[in-house]
Amino acid sequence: MRRHLKILDFALASLQRRPFKNWAIIAVYAFTVAVVASVLFLTQSIRREAAQLFVGAPELTVQRMVGGRHVPIDIGVGETIAAFPSVVGVEPRFWGYTYDAVTESTITIMGAGPGMATIDLVEGRLPTRPTESAIGAGVAAMWGAEVGGEVILVDAATTGVLYEVVGTFESPSDILTNDLVVMTAEEAALFLGLPEGKATDLAVRVANDNEIDTIAAKVKRAFPDSRPITRSEVLRTYDAVFHWRSGMMLAVFSGGLIAFVILAWDKATGLSAEERREIGILKAVGWDTGDVLELKMWEGVVISSTSLILGLITAMVHVFVLGAPLLTPMLRGWSVLFPELHPTPHVDPYLLFAIGFLTVVPYVAATVAPSWKAAVTDPDEVVRG
Amino acid sequence: MTAAAESPLVRVEDVTKIYHLGAPDEVRAVRGISMTVSRGEVLVIEGPSGSGKTSLLTIIGCMSRPTSGQVLVGDRRVSRLSETALTSIRRETFGFIFQHLHLIPDLTVKDNVMLPLFPTRMTVPEMEDRVDRAIRSMRIDHRRSARAGRISGGEQQRTAIARALVNEPTIVIADEPTAHLDSELSAELLDILAELNRAGTTIIFATHDPRVIEHPIVSRRLVVRDGIIVEKTSP
Numbered sequence: 001m002r003r004h005l006k007i008l009d010f011a012l013a014s015l016q017r018r019p020f021k022n023w024a025i026i027a028v029y030a031f032t033v034a035v036v037a038s039v040l041f042l043t044q045s046i047r048r049e050a051a052q053l054f055v056g057a058p059e060l061t062v063q064r065m066v067g068g069r070h071v072p073i074d075i076g077v078g079e080t081i082a083a084f085p086s087v088v089g090v091e092p093r094f095w096g097y098t099y100d101a102v103t104e105s106t107i108t109i110m111g112a113g114p115g116m117a118t119i120d121l122v123e124g125r126l127p128t129r130p131t132e133s134a135i136g137a138g139v140a141a142m143w144g145a146e147v148g149g150e151v152i153l154v155d156a157a158t159t160g161v162l163y164e165v166v167g168t169f170e171s172p173s174d175i176l177t178n179d180l181v182v183m184t185a186e187e188a189a190l191f192l193g194l195p196e197g198k199a200t201d202l203a204v205r206v207a208n209d210n211e212i213d214t215i216a217a218k219v220k221r222a223f224p225d226s227r228p229i230t231r232s233e234v235l236r237t238y239d240a241v242f243h244w245r246s247g248m249m250l251a252v253f254s255g256g257l258i259a260f261v262i263l264a265w266d267k268a269t270g271l272s273a274e275e276r277r278e279i280g281i282l283k284a285v286g287w288d289t290g291d292v293l294e295l296k297m298w299e300g301v302v303i304s305s306t307s308l309i310l311g312l313i314t315a316m317v318h319v320f321v322l323g324a325p326l327l328t329p330m331l332r333g334w335s336v337l338f339p340e341l342h343p344t345p346h347v348d349p350y351l352l353f354a355i356g357f358l359t360v361v362p363y364v365a366a367t368v369a370p371s372w373k374a375a376v377t378d379p380d381e382v383v384r385g
Numbered sequence: 386m387t388a389a390a391e392s393p394l395v396r397v398e399d400v401t402k403i404y405h406l407g408a409p410d411e412v413r414a415v416r417g418i419s420m421t422v423s424r425g426e427v428l429v430i431e432g433p434s435g436s437g438k439t440s441l442l443t444i445i446g447c448m449s450r451p452t453s454g455q456v457l458v459g460d461r462r463v464s465r466l467s468e469t470a471l472t473s474i475r476r477e478t479f480g481f482i483f484q485h486l487h488l489i490p491d492l493t494v495k496d497n498v499m500l501p502l503f504p505t506r507m508t509v510p511e512m513e514d515r516v517d518r519a520i521r522s523m524r525i526d527h528r529r530s531a532r533a534g535r536i537s538g539g540e541q542q543r544t545a546i547a548r549a550l551v552n553e554p555t556i557v558i559a560d561e562p563t564a565h566l567d568s569e570l571s572a573e574l575l576d577i578l579a580e581l582n583r584a585g586t587t588i589i590f591a592t593h594d595p596r597v598i599e600h601p602i603v604s605r606r607l608v609v610r611d612g613i614i615v616e617k618t619s620p
Contacts, residue, residue, distance in 0.1 A: 003503075006503050006512075278489055282500065285548065286504065378448065
C-alpha cells in the first residue's frame with residue numbers, strides 16, 4: 001500500500017511539472033463532462049418533476065374529441081362511467097389557460113377538486129367562494145402577491161376579474177405549482193367560459209390498476225367521441241419527449257465529444273520523446289514495467305477524476321442553481337408556458353456512476369495503453385542514449 | 386586502492402549478447418565473455434566505441450539479459466529471472482551513473498535523487514533520510530529544491546552520483562562518466578568515486594578516457610574489442 005501511495009505522490013509531483021498542459025486538458029475534459037451531465041441532469045429532473053405531477057393524478061382521464069379537437073365533455077357522461085365495475089369515482093375537472101400580458105406568462109386555471117391532493121398549502125386555505133383564489137408559489141413570486149392580497153385575471157370573455165388571494169401552495173413538482181391559480185370549480189367553469197353541464201375533462205378513479213386499460217376500452221366503446229387517457233400513457237409520453245430531446249441534444253454535442261476523444265487519444269498515444277526518455281530513466285533507476293504503468297494510471301486517474309468532479313459540479317450549478325440557462329431554450333421547448341421553472345435538485349447515483357465510468361475508464365485506458373510499449377523497453381536503451 | 390575480496394560479487398560465464406537476432410541487421414555485441422567482479426575493486430572495461438563494453442556493462446548491472454550464458458549476482462543466477470525480480474536485484478545491488486546523466490530536468494534535485502526509492506517499501510521518512518545523506522555527501526544541499534535543468538554541469542554530475550548512491554549500492558556502474566566533462570569536473574568526479582571506493586563500494590567503469598584508465602584507484606583493466614576480452618591487466 002505504502003509503495004502505491006508513494007507512486008501516487010510521484011504522479012502528483014510529475015503532473016505539477018506541466019501545469020499549463022494538464023490544466024488545459026482538465027478544462028476541456030471538464031467542459032465536455034459538464035455539457036453531457038447538464039443535458040442528462042436537466043432531462044432527468046424534468047422527467048422526475050413530470051412523474052411527481054402525476055402522483056395524485058387520476059388513473060384515467062376522459063376527454064371529448066370533435067374534429068380532432070379537444071372540446072368540453074358532458075358531465076352526465078361521468079354517471080355512466082361511474083357505473084362500470086372497478087370505477088370508484090368520477091369527477092368533472094374545470095381547467096384551462098389565461099394569458100397575463102403584464103408578465104407575458106401563460107397561467108393555468110383550475111377548479112378545486114381532483115388533483116389537489118399533491119398540493120401543499122404554504123399559507124391560508126383553498127377557495128370556497130367565487131371571489132377567492134389560491135395561487136402557486138411561482139405565480140405568487142412573479143406577481144409579488146400574498147394571502148390577503150388581490151390578483152386580476154382575464155377571463156374567456158376578455159374581462160379582467162378581481163380575486164382575493166386566500167392561500168398559496170407548493171407541491172413536490174415546480175411544474176404544478178409555478179403557473180397555477182385555483183378557484184372554486186363553479187367559478188373556474190364560469191371564468192373559462194365552459195357551457196352549463198360541461199367540464200374540461202373527467203377524472204376517473206379506478207380501484208384496480210390492472211383494470212385501467214379495460215375501463216378505458218369500455219369508455220371508448222360506450223362513447224366513441226371520447227378519448228380516454230391512462231396515467232401511464234401520459235407518463236410514457238413525457239418520458240419519450242424528454243428522452244428524445246436529450247437524445248437530440250447529445251447528438252448535437254456529439255461533435256464536441258468526438259473532438260475531445262480525438263484530443264485525449266492524441267495526447268495519450270502520442271508519447272513525446274521526452275516522455276519516452278523519462279520512462280526509460282525510471283526503468284534504468286529501478287522501476288519495473290508495473291511501476292511505470294501504475295504511475296501512468298495514477299496520472300490518468302488524477303486528470304480524469306479532477307475533470308469529472310469539476311464537470312459534475314459545473315453541471316449541478318448550471319442546472320440546479322442557475323436553472324440551466326444555456327440548455328433550457330433547446331431542451332424545454334414548452335417552457336414558455338411557465339413563468340419560470342427551477343429544476344428540483346435530484347441526481348440518480350446510477351447516472352453519476354455511468355458518467356464517471358464512461359469518462360474516467362476510457363481516458364485512463366488511453367493513457368496507460370500507449371505507455372506500455374515504452375515501459376517494456378529494456379532500460380539498457382537509456383544507457384545507450 | 387582497496388584490495389579485492391575473495392568471493393566474486395558478480396560472475397559472468399560465457400555470455401553472448403546479440404541484438405536483432407535473426408534479422409538482417411543482427412549485431413553480435415558480446416561473444417562468449419567470462420569474467421568476475423570482486424568486492425571492493427575498481428574495474429575498468431575499456432575499448433573503442435562499438436567494442437561491446439556498454440553491452441557487457443548492462444548485462445553485469447542486470448539492465449539487460451544475455452542472449453546466452455550465465456550471470457550470477459552473489460549466488461543468484463539472474464539471467465532467467467522475471468523482470469520484477471531482476472529490477473529488484475538491480476535496485477538493491479547497483480547504482481548507475483550514465484554518460485548523459487539522465488536527470489529529469491523538470492524535477493528538483495531532491496526528487497531526482499529520490500527516484501530509485503519510490504517503488505521500494507521504504508517509508509517516506511526513511512526515503513528523506515537516505516536522500517539527505519546522499520545529497521549532503523555530494524555537497525549539493527543548497528541546491529536540493531532547484532530544478533535539475535537549472536543547475537550547473539558540476540551540480541548535475543553530483544546529483545546523478547547522489548541518485549546512484551541513494552539506494553546504498555554494493556556496486557556503482559559508471560558508463561563513460563567523464564565523456565562530457567572538462568578536466569576539472571572529471572578530476573572531481575574521480576575523487577568522489579575514489580572516496581566511495583575507500584568506503585568499500587565496488588566500482589565498474591566503461592570508458593576509453595585515459596584520465597580514468599590511468600587513475601591510481603583502478604585495480605584492474607579489461608580491454609574489450611569486437612565483443613571479446615583481448616587483454617587483462619592489473620596495475
